[in-house]
Amino acid sequence: MAQNLLDSIWATMTDVLPIALIIIGFQCLVIRQPIANIERVGFGFVYVLVGLAFFLLGLEMALFPIGKLMAQQLTAPEFIMGVEHASASGKSPDWSQYHWVYIFALAIGFSTTIAEPSLLAVALKAHQVSGGVIGVWGLRIAVAIGVAVGIALGSYRIITGTPLHWYIIAGYVIVLLQTLFAPRMIIPLAYDSGGVTTSTVTVPIVAALGLGLASNIPGRNPVFDGFGLIAFASLFPIISVMAYAQISAWWFKPE
Amino acid sequence: MPSVFLKTLIESFYDLLPIMLVIGFFQFAVLQQPIPNLIEILIGSFFVLIGLTLFVQGLEMGLFPLGESLAFAFARKGSLTWLLLFAFALGFGTTVAEPALIAVAQEAANVAAEGHVIEGTQQARTDYAFGLRLTVALSVGFAIVIGVLRIVRGWPVQYLIIGGYLGVMVMTLFAPPEIIGIAYDSGGVTTSTITVPLVTALGVGLASSIRGRNPMVDGFGLIAFASLTPMIFVMAYGMIG
Numbered sequence: 001m002a003q004n005l006l007d008s009i010w011a012t013m014t015d016v017l018p019i020a021l022i023i024i025g026f027q028c029l030v031i032r033q034p035i036a037n038i039e040r041v042g043f044g045f046v047y048v049l050v051g052l053a054f055f056l057l058g059l060e061m062a063l064f065p066i067g068k069l070m071a072q073q074l075t076a077p078e079f080i081m082g083v084e085h086a087s088a089s090g091k092s093p094d095w096s097q098y099h100w101v102y103i104f105a106l107a108i109g110f111s112t113t114i115a116e117p118s119l120l121a122v123a124l125k126a127h128q129v130s131g132g133v134i135g136v137w138g139l140r141i142a143v144a145i146g147v148a149v150g151i152a153l154g155s156y157r158i159i160t161g162t163p164l165h166w167y168i169i170a171g172y173v174i175v176l177l178q179t180l181f182a183p184r185m186i187i188p189l190a191y192d193s194g195g196v197t198t199s200t201v202t203v204p205i206v207a208a209l210g211l212g213l214a215s216n217i218p219g220r221n222p223v224f225d226g227f228g229l230i231a232f233a234s235l236f237p238i239i240s241v242m243a244y245a246q247i248s249a250w251w252f253k254p255e
Numbered sequence: 256m257p258s259v260f261l262k263t264l265i266e267s268f269y270d271l272l273p274i275m276l277v278i279g280f281f282q283f284a285v286l287q288q289p290i291p292n293l294i295e296i297l298i299g300s301f302f303v304l305i306g307l308t309l310f311v312q313g314l315e316m317g318l319f320p321l322g323e324s325l326a327f328a329f330a331r332k333g334s335l336t337w338l339l340l341f342a343f344a345l346g347f348g349t350t351v352a353e354p355a356l357i358a359v360a361q362e363a364a365n366v367a368a369e370g371h372v373i374e375g376t377q378q379a380r381t382d383y384a385f386g387l388r389l390t391v392a393l394s395v396g397f398a399i400v401i402g403v404l405r406i407v408r409g410w411p412v413q414y415l416i417i418g419g420y421l422g423v424m425v426m427t428l429f430a431p432p433e434i435i436g437i438a439y440d441s442g443g444v445t446t447s448t449i450t451v452p453l454v455t456a457l458g459v460g461l462a463s464s465i466r467g468r469n470p471m472v473d474g475f476g477l478i479a480f481a482s483l484t485p486m487i488f489v490m491a492y493g494m495i496g
Contacts, residue, residue: 016449018348023321026344030337031328037320044317047309052448055306062299066278066290073286100285107281111273117310118451120270122478125319125455129470164436165427172420179413188412188475195482196451198443203355227362227436234443234482 008057012049020045055117059201067108067205071212074101095159101213102152108205109151109233113144118199126189134189138244143193146240147233151206154232158213161220164228171235178242186245194238198230206233260308267307275300314452322456330464335407339400345454346399346481351392355444360384360391363437363489370433387492394488395445398480399454405476406461409468412476419483426490434493441489442482451478 027035035041073079079100113119123136157167179187198206206229214226282290290296329338350356364373364380364387373379405415427435446454454477462474 015352015447018352019345019449019453022341022344022348023325026325026337026341030341031325031332033328035321036324041317041321044313044315044320047313048317048449049313051306051309051311051313053306054302055310058299058302058304058306060299062296062303063274065292066282066296069291070278070281070286073288074281079286104277104281104285107277108274111277114273115270115307117307118446118448120311121314121318121448121452122455122475124314125452125459126471126475129459129474164439168439169424169427172424176417176420179417185471188472188479191412191416191479192455192475192477195443195446195478199355199446199451200448203444225436227440229440230443231436231439 004057004060005053008060009049009053012053012056015052016045016049052117056200059204063201064204064208068208068212070104071205071209072216074104075209075212075216077216095156098155098159101155101159105152105155105209106148108209109148109202110144112202112205113147113197113237114140115201116197116199117201118196119143119193122189122192122196130185134186139189139193139241142241142244143197143237146193146237147197147202149240150232150234150236151209151229153236154229155209155213157228157232158210158220158225159217161225164231168231168235171232171239175235175238175242178239178246181246182242183245183249186242190238190241190245193241194234197237198234202233203230206230260312263311264304264308267304267311270307271300271304310448318449318452319456322453323460326457326460327464330461338407339403342399342403342457343396345396345450345457347392347396349447349450349453350395350445351388353445353447353450355447356388356391356441357384359437359441359444360387363387363434363441366433366437367493370431387489390488390492391441391445391485394484395481397488398484399477401484402458402477402480403461406458406468406473407465409473412473412479416476416479416483419480419487422487423483423490426487426494430490430493434490438486438489438493442486445485446478446481450481454478454481 027033075098119140120136123134123139126134126139127136153167157164182190207226210229211226214220282288325341329341332338361380361384364384367373367383368375368380373383401415404410405412426438430438455475458477459470459474462468462470462472468474
């Protein structure tokens with residue numbers, strides 16, 4: 001356990017080291033000014049480092065094994081069709097028989113997004129910058145709904161084997177149309193929330209779901225069909241965050 | 256201090272509660288199977304809770320003030336060249352070592368070998384994966400430079416994003432089909448948990464310190480570029496490699 005923790009801290013440090021070097025380099029060579037509250041900032045860095053190390057180790061011990069196991073169990077033919085059917089008929093199940101997979105995709109997409117630290121960071125900043133107009137929870141829930149729908153639709157795509165780029169291009173068209181009508185203030189934040197959501201917690205679980213689906217469904221190749229869920233998960237929050245702003249603008253519109 | 260810690264701890268608990276509920280529900284109600292290694296999972300969940308709490312505290316103490324003070328210092332200095340150089344270094348440096356990217360690059364090399372784009376040898380795969388990592392890191396560095404330039408000049412974000420989308424669509428027509436899934440995914444995985452707070456603070460700090468910029472309208476959008484350009488660059492890499 002202690003060894004794992006040390007490994008995890010070491011891995012986080014190699015992640016942080018380039019950033020620290022760049023910042024220190026520019027601070028000393030270009031800006032040439034001491035950092036304000038250097039002690040507090042230093043402690044903050046240590047907190048982030050240790051916190052991330054614990055977080056990642058905990059994920060590896062708790063969340064990833066069970067997430068992967070559940071993705072496998074839910075996509076297994078025996079679970080989808082019932083044990084006797086799977087061995088007897090040899091027929092592949094219809095896409096609608098995977099309803100538990102869609103529900104799982106919705107639920108796990110939503111809940112992992114709520115736990116995503118990067119999204120929390122951006123939501124805190126947006127709350128502060130907007131003077132409290134954008135609620136931390138409002139933004140997080142809007143993003144989480146987007147990720148949930150995205151991953152469920154992405155699972156449907158893997159199950160039916162339809163080409164990825166048609167979905168993504170259709171999503172882009174919706175984003176473009178919304179950009180024309182959404183309140184101007186929300187647009188950059190909505191675009192950002194797409195990239196932010198798919199981070200430490202979501203990526204490994206979602207990747208496991210994609211690989212599980214692609215390897216268990218007849219006619220799918222995990223190497224070619226397992227990808228693409230992350231793309232869905234980073235496109236749909238853009239749509240849902242703009243929709244959230246559009247709905248609240250419409251709701252609070254003075255008569 | 257202890258009361259702040261306790262408050263953050265409770266908030267972190269609420270953040271993690273939905274995952275536990277989802278897993279519990281599916282495990283007991285749908286799959287109807289016991290959870291293996293229950294003790295290890297409980298310890299792991301506790302670690303996640305502590306880790307998230309420390310991370311959020313450290314964010315407010317270290318990363319946010321640091322990103323903002325850097326932005327203010329650059330704005331006061333008034334040298335666009337140094338600012339853009341810093342932007343590139345930050346984008347490139349944080350991405351090239353990103354663990355999620357290393358994993359995706361390795362997967363992509365396996366796909367390329369399976370699709371007979373490259374030779375199946377270990378050496379060819381390692382080279383391909385490394386080339387891909389450099390490509391994505393370059394594209395993120397490029398994205399942050401463009402994004403910072405946008406904040407300084409005050410260009411509307413949607414024109415750049417729409418231009419990027421058109422780029423993605425055009426590249427999709429010409430790129431080999433087996434690279435498309437990886438290219439689309441690589442956009443999402445590049446922005447790590449440490450990069451996001453720092454880059455967000457940098458953008459918001461710049462927008463607040465430059466006259467005539469609104470931090471809400473101009474400060475956000477850097478992450479959006481950083482997740483768009485890798486798609487284009489990776490498809491280009493697939494066409495050349």
